[in-house]
Amino acid sequence: MPDIKQEEEKAILVALELPGMKSDEVEESLNELSGLAQTAGAEVVDMYVQRRNRPDPATFLGRGKVAELAGVAGATGADILICDRELQPAQQRNLEQELGIRVIDRTQLILDIFACRAQTKEGKLQVELAQLQYMLPRLTGLGTQLSRLGGGIGTRGPGETKLEVDRRRIRKRISDLKKEIEEVRRHRELLRRGRKQVPLPMVALVGYTNAGKSTLLNILTGAEVLAEDKLFATLDPTVRGMRLPDGDRVLLADTVGFIQNLPHHLVAAFRATLEEVVEADVIIHVVDISHPRAASQMQAVEAVLESLEVAGKPRLTVYNKADRLTGGLPEDLSGQDVADAEGVMVSALQGTGLNQLAQQLSVLLRKNRIKKTFYIPYHKSNLMHLIHENGKVLQAKHDPDGVEVLAEMGVVWAQRLESKLKG
Numbered sequence: 001m002p003d004i005k006q007e008e009e010k011a012i013l014v015a016l017e018l019p020g021m022k023s024d025e026v027e028e029s030l031n032e033l034s035g036l037a038q039t040a041g042a043e044v045v046d047m048y049v050q051r052r053n054r055p056d057p058a059t060f061l062g063r064g065k066v067a068e069l070a071g072v073a074g075a076t077g078a079d080i081l082i083c084d085r086e087l088q089p090a091q092q093r094n095l096e097q098e099l100g101i102r103v104i105d106r107t108q109l110i111l112d113i114f115a116c117r118a119q120t121k122e123g124k125l126q127v128e129l130a131q132l133q134y135m136l137p138r139l140t141g142l143g144t145q146l147s148r149l150g151g152g153i154g155t156r157g158p159g160e161t162k163l164e165v166d167r168r169r170i171r172k173r174i175s176d177l178k179k180e181i182e183e184v185r186r187h188r189e190l191l192r193r194g195r196k197q198v199p200l201p202m203v204a205l206v207g208y209t210n211a212g213k214s215t216l217l218n219i220l221t222g223a224e225v226l227a228e229d230k231l232f233a234t235l236d237p238t239v240r241g242m243r244l245p246d247g248d249r250v251l252l253a254d255t256v257g258f259i260q261n262l263p264h265h266l267v268a269a270f271r272a273t274l275e276e277v278v279e280a281d282v283i284i285h286v287v288d289i290s291h292p293r294a295a296s297q298m299q300a301v302e303a304v305l306e307s308l309e310v311a312g313k314p315r316l317t318v319y320n321k322a323d324r325l326t327g328g329l330p331e332d333l334s335g336q337d338v339a340d341a342e343g344v345m346v347s348a349l350q351g352t353g354l355n356q357l358a359q360q361l362s363v364l365l366r367k368n369r370i371k372k373t374f375y376i377p378y379h380k381s382n383l384m385h386l387i388h389e390n391g392k393v394l395q396a397k398h399d400p401d402g403v404e405v406l407a408e409m410g411v412v413w414a415q416r417l418e419s420k421l422k423g
């Protein structure tokens with residue numbers, strides 16, 4: 001088949017170092033942006049960090065830097081400038097005007113990657129929704145997102161009327177998309193309920209993008225999820241069964257990778273993809289222990305887990321890519337950090353440490369499953385579903401007012417049931 005791929009776009013990357021930021025963190029974030037740009041198919045021709053007290057309200061970067069970049073853009077034949085921070089619509093427009101090339105920010109870049117990678121219907125709908133929501137407030141005045149890319153004569157953008165039509169169309173599409181997503185979600189909810197009939201514990205693999213979650217899922221379950229050295233290889237959740245050494249079966253769910261500075265509305269858009277995490281009984285946090293910024297990646301993941309309100313769930317930390325640890329632990333991670341977290345070292349690639357992983361998972365599940373007797377009065381018998389969905393009934397004794405149930409279920413659910421019985 002002929003290769004019809006377009007020539008790679010040439011990209012210049014810029015970041016601002018504002019007061020209070022650490023140089024090496026700005027640098028690392030810029031490197032990550034470079035990885036994202038390459039994932040999106042761009043060739044990075046230059047990277048800049050500018051120190052400033054605050055972003056220039058009109059052009060984000062300072063005057064001098066803008067002039068310098070205009071020269072660089074000409075000399076390198078760059079097509080696009082990517083900023084490692086969310087740009088105001090006006091800043092974006094002004095920069096484009098002054099540089100004469102396309103300007104986007106980290107959010108748009110991530111959205112672009114998501115757009116290329118989403119496989120399922122739900123994933124695609126979510127990406128489109130996030131893109132439109134991002135675009136809507138940016139549709140203002142001269143030179144809009146929809147029209148300004150023409151170049152040359154006639155690039156002055158549509159008049160207000162056309163703009164209003166565009167806005168209305170986009171709002172309509174947004175509301176249609178929301179309905180469609182709701183539809184798909186209901187369907188997934190049914191699937192999930194189906195899974196709960198078989199009361200298997202759900203274990204969610206979470207972690208920074210590229211940590212090796214999909215590779216781990218594949219080797220543990222024999223699945224064939226695309227795993228590659230690109231950021232955001234996985235956008236759609238995959239769930240597979242896995243048998244633990246003691247015979248227990250669990251469901252293992254792969255999830256979308258997290259990343260630093262992932263804008264809030266993006267996290268919201270992908271909430272559905274993260275439902276597996278919210279629903280999970282146990283969370284496995286996969287860490288790329290060979291990454292120089294392993295500790296700050298762990299913190300970024302922690303922050304997302306907190307925002308999903310699942311930070312308190314039973315947790316296992318898996319330090320992956322142990323095969324690449326030739327020179328000791330990454331610089332920002334102390335041995336103590338590793339020792340403190342309940343964790344296990346593995347190499348998903350070479351298949352080492354997997355037995356310990358399975359064993360620790362068994363222990364964790366046992367520890368967090370308890371047998372307990374509840375008295376459920378008939379007027380609260382709707383609460384029985386909590387047991388049926390999240391555990392099993394071992395014995396039941398009826399009397400005129402209710403039923404005494406001996407149940408085996410996860411601690412989390414047992415606590416929830418108890419508080420509902422009291423309240």
Ligand SMILES: Nc1nc2c(ncn2[C@@H]2O[C@H](COP(=O)(O)OP(=O)(O)OP(=O)(O)O)[C@@H](O)[C@H]2O)c(=O)[nH]1
Pocket residue numbers: 207208209210211212213214215216226227228229230231232233234235255256257258320321322323324346347348349350
């Ligand atoms: N050396 C080494 N490489 C690994 C290991 N596990 C995964 N990788 C590589 O790391 C890269 C990313 O792996 P994935 O499994 O796609 O990572 P992921 O966490 O699913 O990434 P996203 O879906 O993008 O969030 C791939 O090139 C893997 O081959 C490991 O134990 N050792």
Ligand SMILES: [Mg+2]
Pocket residue numbers: 213214215226227233234254255
């Ligand atoms: Mg993956």
